[in-house]
Each structure stands twice: as C-alpha cells, then as structure tokens.
Amino acid sequence: MVQSETKLRKSKGPHVGLFVTCLVDxxxxxxxxxxxxxxxxxxxxxxxxxxxxxCGQPAYNNGDDAAARRIAKQVIETFADFDYVVGxxxxxxxxxxxxxxxxxxxxxxxxxxxxxxxxRSFELMSFLTDILGARPMPASYPGRVTYHDSxxxxxxxxxxxxxxxxxxxxxxLTLAELQDSxxxxxxxxxxxxxxxxxxxxxxxxxxxxxxxxxxxxVLGGDLGCLLNIAGRLKRLGKPARVFHAAEVLAxxxxxxxxxxxxxxxxxx
Amino acid sequence: MQIASQQFRERASEALLDPNIRTAFxxxxxxxxxxxxxxxxxxxxxxxxxxxxxxxxxxTLENLDxxxxxxEEAVRAQGGHVHWAEDAEDACRIVRDICRKAGAKIVTKGKxxxxxxxxxxxxxxxxxxxxxxxxxxxxxxxxxxxxxxxxVVPTVHKTVQEISELFYERHRAYGFEERVTEAADLIAxxxxxxxxxxxxxxxxxxxxxxxxxxxxSNIIVTNEGNGDLASMLAPVHIVTAGIEKVVPSxxxxxxxxxxxxxxxxxxxxxxxxxxxTGPKRAHDLDGPEEYHVVLIDNGRTKMLDGxxxxxxxxxxxxxxxxxxxxxxSVGGHAYGWxxxxxxxxxxxxxxxxxxxxxxxxxxxxxxxxxxxxxxxxIPLPDLLRRLRHERWxxxxxxxxxxxxxxxxxxxxxxxxxxxxxxRLGMAVLHKLGGKRGRxxxxxxxxxxxxxxxFPAPQGQTFLDAWSKGAKxx
Amino acid sequence: xxxxxxxxxxxxxxxALRQNGAVPMPPAALDRRMTAPPTAPLPAMEDDRxxxxxxxxxxxxxxxxxxxxxxxxxxxxxxxxSETGLKADISVAPALADLDWPKDWQINFAAGRREExxxxxxxxxxxxxxxSLVFRSGAGSPATLNFLPDIHVIVLRTGDIAAYPEEVWDRFRAxxxxxxxxxxxxxxxxxxxxxxxxxxxxxxxxxxxHLFLLGSD
Numbered sequence: 001m002v003q004s005e006t007k008l009r010k011s012k013g014p015h016v017g018l019f020v021t022c023l024v025d026x027x028x029x030x031x032x033x034x035x036x037x038x039x040x041x042x043x044x045x046x047x048x049x050x051x052x053x054x055c056g057q058p059a060y061n062n063g064d065d066a067a068a069r070r071i072a073k074q075v076i077e078t079f080a081d082f083d084y085v086v087g088x089x090x091x092x093x094x095x096x097x098x099x100x101x102x103x104x105x106x107x108x109x110x111x112x113x114x115x116x117x118x119x120r121s122f123e124l125m126s127f128l129t130d131i132l133g134a135r136p137m138p139a140s141y142p143g144r145v146t147y148h149d150s151x152x153x154x155x156x157x158x159x160x161x162x163x164x165x166x167x168x169x170x171x172x173l174t175l176a177e178l179q180d181s182x183x184x185x186x187x188x189x190x191x192x193x194x195x196x197x198x199x200x201x202x203x204x205x206x207x208x209x210x211x212x213x214x215x216x217x218v219l220g221g222d223l224g225c226l227l228n229i230a231g232r233l234k235r236l237g238k239p240a241r242v243f244h245a246a247e248v249l250a251x252x253x254x255x256x257x258x259x260x261x262x263x264x265x266x267x268x
Numbered sequence: 269m270q271i272a273s274q275q276f277r278e279r280a281s282e283a284l285l286d287p288n289i290r291t292a293f294x295x296x297x298x299x300x301x302x303x304x305x306x307x308x309x310x311x312x313x314x315x316x317x318x319x320x321x322x323x324x325x326x327x328t329l330e331n332l333d334x335x336x337x338x339x340e341e342a343v344r345a346q347g348g349h350v351h352w353a354e355d356a357e358d359a360c361r362i363v364r365d366i367c368r369k370a371g372a373k374i375v376t377k378g379k380x381x382x383x384x385x386x387x388x389x390x391x392x393x394x395x396x397x398x399x400x401x402x403x404x405x406x407x408x409x410x411x412x413x414x415x416x417x418x419x420v421v422p423t424v425h426k427t428v429q430e431i432s433e434l435f436y437e438r439h440r441a442y443g444f445e446e447r448v449t450e451a452a453d454l455i456a457x458x459x460x461x462x463x464x465x466x467x468x469x470x471x472x473x474x475x476x477x478x479x480x481x482x483x484x485s486n487i488i489v490t491n492e493g494n495g496d497l498a499s500m501l502a503p504v505h506i507v508t509a510g511i512e513k514v515v516p517s518x519x520x521x522x523x524x525x526x527x528x529x530x531x532x533x534x535x536x537x538x539x540x541x542x543x544x545t546g547p548k549r550a551h552d553l554d555g556p557e558e559y560h561v562v563l564i565d566n567g568r569t570k571m572l573d574g575x576x577x578x579x580x581x582x583x584x585x586x587x588x589x590x591x592x593x594x595x596x597s598v599g600g601h602a603y604g605w606x607x608x609x610x611x612x613x614x615x616x617x618x619x620x621x622x623x624x625x626x627x628x629x630x631x632x633x634x635x636x637x638x639x640x641x642x643x644x645x646i647p648l649p650d651l652l653r654r655l656r657h658e659r660w661x662x663x664x665x666x667x668x669x670x671x672x673x674x675x676x677x678x679x680x681x682x683x684x685x686x687x688x689x690x691r692l693g694m695a696v697l698h699k700l701g702g703k704r705g706r707x708x709x710x711x712x713x714x715x716x717x718x719x720x721x722f723p724a725p726q727g728q729t730f731l732d733a734w735s736k737g738a739k740x741x
Numbered sequence: 742x743x744x745x746x747x748x749x750x751x752x753x754x755x756x757a758l759r760q761n762g763a764v765p766m767p768p769a770a771l772d773r774r775m776t777a778p779p780t781a782p783l784p785a786m787e788d789d790r791x792x793x794x795x796x797x798x799x800x801x802x803x804x805x806x807x808x809x810x811x812x813x814x815x816x817x818x819x820x821x822x823s824e825t826g827l828k829a830d831i832s833v834a835p836a837l838a839d840l841d842w843p844k845d846w847q848i849n850f851a852a853g854r855r856e857e858x859x860x861x862x863x864x865x866x867x868x869x870x871x872x873s874l875v876f877r878s879g880a881g882s883p884a885t886l887n888f889l890p891d892i893h894v895i896v897l898r899t900g901d902i903a904a905y906p907e908e909v910w911d912r913f914r915a916x917x918x919x920x921x922x923x924x925x926x927x928x929x930x931x932x933x934x935x936x937x938x939x940x941x942x943x944x945x946x947x948x949x950x951h952l953f954l955l956g957s958d
Contacts, residue, residue: 020730026694027723029730029741037739048734050687053680059673061634061653063660067677074681151635184593188633193715195277195631197284200719201597202633231720234706252740259723261705295938313782320781330763333754334771346920352747404944405935421935428937451939459945467855482775483920493931493946497888500923511750516775518910523781537871539931540946543924551880553835554852555922565750573757 013043017079019087019096019121022054023223024244028258031223034250035088035124041250042134044084051078055095061189065103072100073110076117084131085121088246089222090153091189096121098156123153124246125221129162135169139251142172146215147245148206148229149181150222163221163245170248176213180205187228203232210240217257219245230259272604273616274626280598289599292417292424300590303534304641311530321527322644324520325581329572335481335514336563342484346546348559356386359564363388363473363506364395366560370504372397372470376462378488378495379403380475381419381584382564383508384606385619388473399473400465402494404458411438417600419607420532420586425599428454462494472502472556474544476509477583478524479561482517485545486561489528489538496542505544505556511563512572512580518543524583527643531585567619575654579614581644588638588648594631603628610638610648617655622662629655691732698727776914780907783870790869790904795954797872801929802942803950810956814896815840817953818861825859825892832860832890836881853885860890866909867902871928874952875909878923887925893947898955 016039024031032048039046056071075096079085087093100114128134147167153159167173186192186202193199206229210218218233218240220226230242241257256263272279283289308314328335340350353359367375375397377383389399389410401410405422409415412434416422423431431454436447442461448454474495476486486507488495499505515521529535548555571580589595589609600608604626607615613632617625629652638648659665679686701707701724709717716722726741733741758765786793795805808817814837822829829846838850853860862882864874874895878884887893903909906926913920931946942948 025730026690027725029726029728029733032730032734033738033740048731050731050735051683052731053683053686056677056680059677061656062630062669062673063653063656063658063665064670064673064677065657065660067674071677071680074683151633151637155636155640182637184633184635184637186593186633188635191630191633193713195280195594196715196718197281198594198597198631201284202593203720205593227723228720230723231706231716234721234723235708235719255726255741256705259706259721262702299938311784313784316782317784324781330758331766331771333751333758334765334768335775336751336754338772338775346922352750354746354749358746402945403935404933408935421938423935424938426937428939431936451936452941454936455933455941455944459943462945463855482778485920485924491931492933492944493888494944496925497885497945500884500888511754516771517778519778519780519907522906522910526784537873537926537928539927539929541873541926541928543920543926545920545922545924547922549879549922552878552922553880553883554885555878563750565746565753569750569753569757572754573760577757 013045014083016044016046016084016086017082018046018048019052019055019075019079019085019092020048021087021089021092021223023227024088027227028223028244030252030255031088031244031246034244034246034252035086037250037252038124038128038136038246039086041137042128042132044132047082049078055092057092057095057099058189060095060099060103069103072103072114076100076110076113079117082120084127085117086124086127088124088244090123090150090157090159091222091224093121093123094152094156123157123159123221125166126157126159126162129165136166136249137251138169138171139249140171140173141217141248141253143216144174144176144214145217145219145248146176146178146210146213147181148178148185148218148220148225150220150225151184153221154182159221163219166249167219167245173248176215178213178215179209185225185228187225189224192228199228200232203228207232207236207238211238216240218242219248221245226258230257234259271616271620271624273620273624273628274604276602276604276626276628276631279602279604280631283598283602288427289425293596293599296418296424296590297596300533304531304587304590305534307530307534307536314530317523317526318643318645321524322581324515324523325583325644328515328520329512329577329580332511332514332572335516336511339479339481339484339514342481343546343561346484348484348546348561351560351562353562353564353566355566359386359508359562359566360388360391362562363508364391366504366506367392367395367397367471370471370558372504374465374469375399375471375473376465376469376498376502377401377406377472378474378490378498379406380473380508381606382475382510383473384416386508386564386566388508400462402462402465402498403490404455404492404494407458407462408434415601417608418586418589419584425601466497466501469498469502471504471506472498473506473508474499476507476513477528478521479509479514480518480521480543481514483543483545485543487521487541487543489525489541491539493540496540499542499544500555503556504558505547505560507544507561509561509563511565511568528583528585531587531641531643571618576614576618576651578646579611579618579651581646582611583644585643587641587643591637591641593635593637594633610652611646614648614651614655622655622658623664629659687729687731690729694725694729695727697725700724702727783905783907786869786904790902791899794867794869794872794902797869798952799872801872803872803929803952805952805954808953808955811840811896814861814953815842818894819843821894821951822859827858827892830858832857832886834862834882834886836863837861837896852883853889855889857890859892859894860886861894861896862886864895864897865901866912867897868906868909868926869902869904870906873926873928876925876927877921878925879921884923884925887927888946890947891943892949892951895950895952896955897952899957
C-alpha cells in the first residue's frame with residue numbers, strides 16, 4: 001500500500017504510526033520525540049498507538065515462535081490503519097519487515113496481513129530518505145562523530161548511506177568513519193547477557209575503533225547497540241558521548257547523552 | 269572425535285584469556301577477511317558468479333539421486349569402486365575393511381573434513397594402522413594430539429615456538445636431533461618425513477572438494493601437493509566424501525572453484541587442483557592399483573528433507589568463520605567438534621544431534637555477516653534461528669530462560685499492565701541511577717554490568733510522556 | 742550391506758526431493774546438462790590470452806621462457822642445469838623421449854623417484870585466467886613427475902593456452918580420449934603457511950617451476 005505521489009503532496013501528508021520500540025520507550029524517550037519531530041517536519045501526521053509494546057524479536061530469536069506470533073499479531077492489529085509504520089531501529093523494523101511474513105508461513109490469513117504490514121514498515125532514517133526524500137530542518141552538532149552500522153539495519157534493510165546522507169546536512173558535524181563499522185558490537189539482543197565475556201570482547205574492539213577514529217561522539221540507529229557501546233565506554237572511563245542519530249538530526253542533544261548524568265535542557 | 273560442544277561456554281571463556289589465541293584469531297581478521305575483500309573487489313563479476321555458484325549447488329541437490337547414480341556409473345566405468353555408508357560407523361567399517369584387505373600398516377592422509385566427522389583415524393589406529401596426516405597443518409595438530417581450530421588453517425592457534433618445541437621432542441624418532449626454530453626448517457623436516465611415508469604407505473586416504481558426475485572424478489585442492497602425492501603413490505586410494513559433494517560437470521566444478529579460493533584465502537586458485545578418476549590405467553606408469561570412494565550420508569539425507577537443505581550447499585571455504593566476530597573472539601576449539609564457526613553451529617546439531625551440540629546455535633548475534641560472505645549464500649542466521657526453535661520445542665532451553673521469556677512475552681500482550689509496571693520500574697531506576705546516568709551494578713543484570721555500565725533510563729517512558737502531551741522527556 | 746545402504750540412501754533422497762508435488766527434471770535433460778554443461782559467468786579478460794597467461798604465471802612464481810621449437814629444449818635445459826649447478830641426472834616424461842638427449846645425461850624416462858632433482862614434463866593445456874597448467878596422466882606423462890622433483894620443468898605449446906578452464910574441458914571432451922586417471926592443474930610451486938602463517942616454499946612438491954613456452958600462438 002505505497003502511497004501515490006499525489007497523496008503524499010496533500011497538505012495533511014501520510015499518516016504514520018510510530019513504532020517506538022520497547023528500548024526507546026523505556027530507556028530513551030528522547031529518541032521517540034526526535035523521531036516524531038523528524039517525521040512531522042517532513043510533513044507526516046504522526047500517531048502513537050498506546051497498544052504497542054514490543055516487536056517480539058526476543059521471543060523469535062530465542063526460538064519461542066508461538067509467543068513471537070502472539071506478539072506479532074498484536075502489532076499487526078495495532079498498526080493496521082496507518083499509511084506507514086516507522087520506527088527508530090533497524091533491528092525492530094527488520095522484524096516487522098522480514099520476520100513477520102516468515103512467522104506466518106503456514107497461516108494464509110495472517111501471512112497476508114503480515115505481508116501488508118511488512119510493505120508499510122520502515123526504519124526511520126531510510127523512510128526519511130528513501131520514501132520521503134526529505135531534507136531535515138537544519139540542525140547543528142559541532143563535533144567529530146563516528147557512526148556504527150547496526151547489523152540488522154545494514155544487512156536486512158540495506159541501511160548504510162541514508163544516515164550518512166542525513167548527517168552530512170547537520171551543521172558543524174564532521175563524520176570520521178569507524179574502522180570495521182559493519183562489525184557487530186556484541187549486543188545481539190539476549191546474546192549480550194547470555195555470553196557476557198564474548199560480548200565484552202566484541203564491544204571492546206568497537207570501543208578501540210571509536211578511540212582510533214578520534215571521535216568525540218558515537219552515533220547509530222539502534223538503541224540496543226548504543227546502550228552496549230555507551231555502557232562499555234563509560235565503564236572504561238572514555239569520554240566519547242553516545243546518541244541515536246535521530247537525536248542529532250532533530251537537534252535534540254541538549255539532554256544528557258546515553259549513560260551520562262541528568263542534565264536539564266537549557267532554556268532558550 | 270569426541271564432541272565437546274556442550275562445554276562451549278567454558279571453553280570460550282578459557283580461549284578469551286589465552287593471549288596466543290587472541291593474537292592468532294585477531295590475525296585472521298586482518299589476514300583472510302581483508303584478502304577476501306580485495307579479491308572480491310577486484311572482480312566486478314563476483315556477484316553474478318556467486319549467484320551461479322549458488323544455483324549450481326541448488327540444482328545439484330534438487331537432483332541429487334540422479335547425479336549420484338551417474339557419478340557412481342562413471343567411477344565404475346573407470347574401474348573404481350563405490351561404497352555407500354549410512355553413518356559414521358558404517359563408513360569407518362568400510363574403510364577399515366578395505367585397509368585390512370590391503371594389509372595396510374601405513375596410511376597416508378590428505379585433508380578430509382568428513383574423515384574427521386566420522387572419527388576415522390581412531391578406528392584405523394585401533395586396528396593397528398599408523399595413520400599420518402600429510403598436510404603440514406593437520407600433521408602438526410595430529411602430532412600435538414590436538415584438533416584443528418580452523419577448517420582451512422588447522423594450526424592457526426599454534427605459535428612457531430610451540431611447533432619448534434613439538435618437533436624437537438617428537439622428530440628425534442626420525443633422526444632430527446637439532447632444535448630448529450625457523451618455519452622453513454620446520455617444514456623441511458615435515459617434507460623429509462612425508463616423502464618417506466608416501467613411498468611406504470599401503471593405503472592413501474583423501475577427501476573430495478567435489479565429485480564430478482560427468483567424469484567420475486574426485487577433486488582435491490592443496491597448496492602443498494600433499495594429498496596429490498599421497499594418492500598417486502600408495503597402491504590403494506580411498507576417497508571419503510559426503511553425498512552432497514557431487515556436482516554435474518567439470519564446468520560446474522570450475523565455477524565453484526572460482527568461489528572457493530577467493531572466499532577461503534582471497535586467492536584466485538590454490539597451487540594444485542587435482543582431478544582423480546579411477547585407478548591406474550593399463551599403460552600408466554604411476555597411480556594406485558585400487559580406487560575406492562565411500563559416499564557418506566551421516567545425517568545429510570535428513571538435512572535434505574526440509575529447510576536445512578540449504579546448508580548442504582556448503583563448500584567448506586571457511587569464509588563464514590573468518591568473518592564471524594564470535595568465532596574470531598573465541599577461536600575454533602571452543603566449538604568442540606570438527607566444524608567450528610557459523611557453519612559448524614548448524615552442522616554440529618544436524619549431524620551430531622541437537623542435544624550434543626549444546627548451546628551452539630545461541631552463540632551468535634545473528635549479525636548476518638556470515639551469509640553476506642558465503643559464496644553460496646547459505647542463510648546461516650535463519651538456520652541458526654530455526655535450530656533455536658527446535659531446541660525450544662525439544663525442551664533443551666534452560667527453565668530460567670523459558671520462564672523469564674515466557675513472563676515477558678505474556679506481559680507484552682497485556683499493554684495496560686505492561687504500561688503501569690514499566691512506568692513504575694523506569695521511575696524507580698531513574699531515581700536510583702539518574703544522577704550518575706548509569707549503574708555500575710544492578711541486581712539480576714550481572715551479565716551486563718560485569719563489564720559494562722548500564723545506562724539509566726530517562727525517567728518517564730515515552731508512551732507515558734506522550735500521553736501527557738509532552739514534546740520531549 | 743553396502744548395497745542396502747545404497748538403496749536406503751537413494752530412497753531417502755527421493756522421498757526428501759519429491760515432497761509437496763515437486764517433480765524431478767527428466768533424466769534426459771539432466772544428462773544433457775551434464776555432458777554439454779552451461780558455462781557460468783566468467784571473469785572478464787582484457788589482455789589477449791597469451792599475455793594474460795604469462796603475466797599470471799609470472800605472478801604465481803613460475804619462471805617463463807620461450808623456445809621456438811622442441812629441438813631448443815635440450816640446450817635450454819643444459820643452460821638451466823649449469824645455472825643451478827645440478828648434475829645431469831633427471832627424469833623426463835616418456836612423451837619427450839624422442840628428443841635428441843645428450844648421451845652423457847642420466848635420464849629416467851619413467852615414473853618419479855623418491856629423490857628427484859629435476860623433471861621435465863609436457864602440459865596438455867594452459868589456463869590464462871589463473872596462469873595454470875593442465876597435465877593429463879598417461880603412458881607418456883606420469884603424474885608423479887609433476888610433484889616429486891625439486892625443480893619442475895614444463896613444456897607447453899603456446900597454442901594450447903586457453904582463456905578459461907571451461908575451454909580446456911571442452912577441448913578434452915571434443916578430443917574424445919576419455920578422462921585420464923589424473924588431471925593435475927598446477928598454478929605455482931608448492932607452498933604452505935601452516936607454521937606461524939609464514940609462507941614457506943616448498944612444502945611437499947617442487948620448490949621451483951620453470952616453463953618453456955613452445956612456438957608462437
């Protein structure tokens with residue numbers, strides 16, 4: 001159900017259901033607000049259905065397909081009436097786009113509904129660039145940033161250039177590419193607590209690459225990876241700050257960076 | 269080979285603390301992965317060639333019965349023998365019987381993964397044979413009574429110094445009294461020892477990178493020339509191969525070989541590619557008098573029957589492990605069996621059993637890099653996820669995990685209850701940790717906070733703040 | 742026993758493949774695909790095949806020289822022997838026995854021996870794509886001579902250089918001599934990196950490969 005161009009140009013704009021994602025909802029609402037701002041700036045009507053919880057990926061990736069299907073059905077119903085479903089995470093949106101149709105391989109009715117949701121579901125930054133062709137409102141972030149390509153977004157959804165394209169329009173921002181930016185940071189959902197030592201080894205490599213990029217800020221498109229990277233940076237006492245790219249693009253970096261002490265936004 | 273996959277966690281922890289393993293496997297990243305990237309970048313046709321390779325394997329598997337029959341006919345027409353083995357035990361017995369009939373005392377071996385899979389060396393040794401791995405790496409690992417840590421570079425975990433020490437101790441039996449420390453001198457000893465063995469061996473054993481239905485040939489690829497020499501100098505040559513190794517024609521083999529060298533080592537080709545077809549002919553001046561092929565099922569027909577058929581496309585290049593951040597962190601031994609890394613985490617449960625493979629399918633972040641570099645596009649992450657599902661269904665998942673995931677999943681379908689619980693939870697966490705912005709320790713989260721701070725939540729949940737009309741937290 | 746295993750395995754394969762109404766391809770179509778196989782996409786080749794072959798062989802560590810005719814082989818070998826300081830105690834593929842070999846050379850026109858300083862063999866084809874040589878074993882060309890010597894001397898007709906291995910297979914199919922016991926495709930001297938990742942030449946095979954290209958294209 002891709003919108004025709006004429007409908008996109010209507011003043012009301014497409015109706016987007018924001019899939020907040022459970023991590024953003026709980027740990028970093030600022031990313032949710034940033035996503036809303038970016039979508040509204042780009043001319044979308046944004047709604048946030050209150051029935052949403054999680055995409056079900058933890059159940060699916062741990063092999064509990066039945067539970068994953070129950071959660072998926074709830075998401076499919078909740079987001080049935082939107083033109084688009086957009087979320088600030090490559091990982092969760094890949095679950096909606098790629099895993100849901102697969103989950104209902106043997107169920108014709110739900111497979112069709114899953115396919116319908118899949119076709120309308122997008123990760124935030126790829127939605128802004130690939131679907132809307134939007135230029136975000138000017139934001140500024142003076143600093144040398146580096147970007148971690150989260151795996152699901154990169155390999156399942158082909159997200160690579162989109163965030164870079166958007167970030168290149170941020171005033172004062174210099175992008176220093178991260179060595180091995182496409183290598184997993186070791187988060188991997190429940191992997192990071194099931195295999196903490198291996199996960200730590202992987203995130204330590206990531207942190208070493210952040211240091212050699214001489215970046216003062218790490219950005220990414222998935223809060224899970226960012227919590228992991230920020231957590232390790234902080235534990236090692238490294239100064240680099242960590243934000244979701246949406247926060248930078250929306251100019252919403254006045255609050256404390258991920259894992260940093262509370263800071264009230266400055267009154268302007 | 270004993271399966272120790274259930275001890276993955278313990279073995280991984282040990283490996284992470286071993287500085288030699290660290291150096292060795294960090295080297296793979298900059299070595300093989302970078303070499304592969306260069307060779308792929310140099311070839312604009314690579315994606316098309318990869319797709320063709322995938323299609324060849326798929327086509328062959330879809331018509332496996334006929335191609336195996338044609339292959340068998342072709343081998344027999346050239347005077348070779350074909351044996352079929354249901355499982356490891358069957359295969360070992362067949363090989364042992366051929367060796368017994370040949371009165372074998374010395375058996376020289378080219379590299380064969382499937383022979384390790386079926387535990388062949390131990391069976392032949394128990395039968396009184398001296399079994400010698402001839403590939404320098406496999407030989408070193410055998411001499412050290414270890415197992416390979418990588419399918420292409422078995423000795424990646426061993427330092428030159430360790431090998432020097434090993435040879436000093438064990439090569440005195442061959443008259444090498446002096447301690448040598450240079451790689452070239454160490455290899456010269458292997459060369460001298462093996463040269464003697466090639467000529468005195470009664471039976472040679474090799475694997476097959478591919479079997480060709482058109483010609484009845486088996487192919488081996490080496491850089492050393494070891495399997496080639498072994499197979500042409502012993503009077504009896506036995507090939508062990510999984511039934512999935514067959515391809516229709518020489519052309520198909522060439523298409524796959526193009527992918528193999530590049531994916532494994534970033535090389536266009538190995539030094540030697542040898543096509544062996546039957547025993548010595550009437551007027552030939554060399555070659556074995558007898559040529560046997562043992563076609564081994566050992567779980568492969570089971571894989572053919574369902575979604576794991578895709579795994580049978582595997583050409584054993586090792587690219588998946590060279591690019592797997594988990595493998596590169598813990599090394600090959602942690603996986604506890606013949607096949608390590610992503611391909612091993614699928615093959616071990618499929619061949620050795622879901623229970624014996626332990627938690628291997630979970631030792632993966634599903635980051636997808638392995639499929640991206642796989643020359644035949646095997647959806648390794650999907651297959652690993654399917655195995656997790658099978659483990660879940662079979663009841664191999666720990667109760668604590670089932671219970672906590674179950675509780676969470678139940679809560680996830682009760683949005684209102686979830687809302688009020690998380691609202692409270694995040695508020696409490698924020699109160700406790702907001703000032704610092706993070707936790708150094710959290711109850712029940714030791715897996716995380718053992719090595720990482722846990723970023724504190726911002727306070728209100730997004731949905732709570734949004735429902736109150738907020739524009740920011 | 743093993744006949745039984747054969748039936749069991751093939752039956753299981755057929756059961757697995759014929760599910761959900763999957764229809765197998767007709768055997769005749771598969772036989773055609775096997776004996777007149779399609780060619781998969783090939784790496785582009787910009788140079789002509791001879792220059793490409795020479796460049797690749799050279800990069801692989803094969804020394805390449807030219808001789809106008811087979812008569813030139815013996816003098817060229819004599820030079821090589823004196824340069825390397827080797828005794829004229831060599832093995833030569835019987836296919837080359839008719840050349841005018843010096844009477845005072847010790848020549849083994851047979852299979853390779855345990856100690857083999859230098860052997861001379863005749864390649865059936867060259868492959869420009871990889872700079873490789875293809876050998877067919879037979880009464881005139883024992884395969885052991887390609888692996889046992891320290892120095893492997895190869896003669897190849899320039900006209901036998903193909904662009905890709907597929908062309909070589911096509912040629913062999915067309916020649917209709919059947920498949921020899923061994924086809925050895927050799928791209929470089931023998932090597933290993935199994936000790937500390939350090940490349941060592943040789944491992945089990947020749948430490949040097951010397952190619953004489955015969956005649957022009």
